[in-house]
Amino acid sequence: MPTLSKNPGVIGFPAGIKDKNRVDFKNNRWIQVIESKGYRVAWFQTTQCPCRSVSTQTDQADPNCTLCGGNGWIFFKPVGAVSNPKIIGALDTLQTKISTGGAVIHAVMTGLGNSKHPWETVGPRLEGTSQCTVRAENKLGYYDRIIGLDATLVYAQLILAGDPAALLVTRYPVVSVNLLRSKTQVYALGTDYTVVAGDIQWVTGKGPVAGTPLTCHYLCHPTYRVIEHPHTVRLTYSKFKVEKPSTPMGDPIDLPTQALLRYEWLL
Numbered sequence: 001m002p003t004l005s006k007n008p009g010v011i012g013f014p015a016g017i018k019d020k021n022r023v024d025f026k027n028n029r030w031i032q033v034i035e036s037k038g039y040r041v042a043w044f045q046t047t048q049c050p051c052r053s054v055s056t057q058t059d060q061a062d063p064n065c066t067l068c069g070g071n072g073w074i075f076f077k078p079v080g081a082v083s084n085p086k087i088i089g090a091l092d093t094l095q096t097k098i099s100t101g102g103a104v105i106h107a108v109m110t111g112l113g114n115s116k117h118p119w120e121t122v123g124p125r126l127e128g129t130s131q132c133t134v135r136a137e138n139k140l141g142y143y144d145r146i147i148g149l150d151a152t153l154v155y156a157q158l159i160l161a162g163d164p165a166a167l168l169v170t171r172y173p174v175v176s177v178n179l180l181r182s183k184t185q186v187y188a189l190g191t192d193y194t195v196v197a198g199d200i201q202w203v204t205g206k207g208p209v210a211g212t213p214l215t216c217h218y219l220c221h222p223t224y225r226v227i228e229h230p231h232t233v234r235l236t237y238s239k240f241k242v243e244k245p246s247t248p249m250g251d252p253i254d255l256p257t258q259a260l261l262r263y264e265w266l267l
Helices: 027-037 092-099
Strands: 041-047 074-077 103-110 129-134 143-148 154-158 177-181 193-196 199-202 212-219 223-231 235-238 251-254 257-263
Touching: 027 103, 041 092, 074 177, 129 223
Parallel strands: none
Antiparallel strands: 041 074, 041 103, 041 143, 103 129, 129 257, 143 223, 154 212, 177 212, 193 199, 223 257, 235 251
8 A cells, every 4th residue: 555645745946946936927028019010909898698598598788678689698897997098199081980989098919809610510600709818907708899900801791771861871980992882783882871980871863762682792900709718817926026025925916818719700
């Protein structure tokens, strides 16, 4: 029968190793990379809407709720967001409109993709994910919305035309239109419509009859939601220039965190 150790759970440095051999992690260097190389994004914190569920089985939100619009989630400006306007720089009209009610921060985005898996049994599965790293002060939460302010991508949707005198509102604000047509007519930019602050405005007398099915293929700023936290908490201990550390190993320092994003329309 094996003999148990008389000193189980021994902690501390191995024999011959001293604390002076340690090197503190320089968190400022990481923050410098985020702020200098990260993308400008609009960040909105998200929480469940307090509207009463209409189904105890599915927790379906109230489809007539005026606060969430029936989707069950509400967005608000992040509390404690860290952003430097001098580094962020100027925003154009559409970027300002998109980021209103949120916070503009820098985020390192890696692994952006939209791969397809046609061999899935049920049907094609779209990934559309990205890794997002932000400074520790910007606490990303589950289902938070992240919108890339400088990147654009292709999006297409079917729309029913409304009042020709009103704006034709797409799911996401339009940067530019590639194609707008009904079954019988292709509409031309400048002749039949213009794009105003992300919305499509018909030229007087050129809009289709209300209820006409349209297809719109356009460029928009990518919109993501946080779906997972690969590295939601990162800590290190630092003694560098600390006179009275709170622990023998130094003061705990928060490090940048990472979240997994997915295109909003794929959720």
